[in-house]
Amino acid sequence: MAGTGIKLTGAWSKWLASLDPAKFKQRLEVNVRKATLLNALLVKREIRKRIKGNEFAPNSPLTLAIKAPGTKPLVHESDLFQSITHELLDSFNAYVGVNRKAKGKDGADLVNIGIVLHEGATLVVTPAMRAAVFAKARRNAKGAKYLDEISQSGQPAAQVWRIPPRPFIRVVMEDEALVRKIVANWDKAVEDALFSK
Numbered sequence: 001m002a003g004t005g006i007k008l009t010g011a012w013s014k015w016l017a018s019l020d021p022a023k024f025k026q027r028l029e030v031n032v033r034k035a036t037l038l039n040a041l042l043v044k045r046e047i048r049k050r051i052k053g054n055e056f057a058p059n060s061p062l063t064l065a066i067k068a069p070g071t072k073p074l075v076h077e078s079d080l081f082q083s084i085t086h087e088l089l090d091s092f093n094a095y096v097g098v099n100r101k102a103k104g105k106d107g108a109d110l111v112n113i114g115i116v117l118h119e120g121a122t123l124v125v126t127p128a129m130r131a132a133v134f135a136k137a138r139r140n141a142k143g144a145k146y147l148d149e150i151s152q153s154g155q156p157a158a159q160v161w162r163i164p165p166r167p168f169i170r171v172v173m174e175d176e177a178l179v180r181k182i183v184a185n186w187d188k189a190v191e192d193a194l195f196s197k
Contacts (some may be wrong), residue, residue: 028193033091035189040086040094041180046172047096048082056166065137065143078105080114097169120165125158 083102087095098114103188123129137143172178 031189035185045094057164065146
């Protein structure tokens with residue numbers, strides 16, 4: 001540095017050149033965009049892993065009577081599982097969750113189903129709902145057997161059905177190890193922007 005008596009050696013000139021604000025901003029945005037995309041993919045993969053891992057409240061006997069035996073919560077026909085997606089909104093923001101336009105094989109809006117499954121719900125059972133669910137359950141042998149057992153037990157029919165919460169997104173976003181990975185990816189992006197050509 002002329003006139004100061006300080007002599008810079010090594011990679012100082014490269015580092016000083018890298019501090020050009022316009023170039024730094026461009027490098028920062030490129031690196032952060034890559035980190036944001038990496039983090040979105042990481043979160044999506046973890047959500048799907050948690051759904052497959054079957055760590056949530058088990059299906060009720062009635063649900064199992066309607067679905068195939070041994071079905072895991074959240075993974076019956078894989079509609080919800082396949083609708084978990086990511087979208088890069090800009091260099092600093094991404095969306096990860098149930099695709100807002102996703103429809104099930106039966107045309108059902110998977111965002112609403114995802115919210116009910118994630119948060120849980122209490123449904124007041126109407127006679128029409130009961131008839132539709134029981135008709136579906138009777139289509140398979142296990143369902144028919146379950147309904148016969150209920151009718152023989154003399155138990156009064158439930159007036160409400162409770163769907164327990166299965167927070168498949170919240171548990172991922174509250175995972176401290178995952179949050180540390182996400183922060184580390186963004187830290188590395190900033191570091192790479194500072195110290196790269």
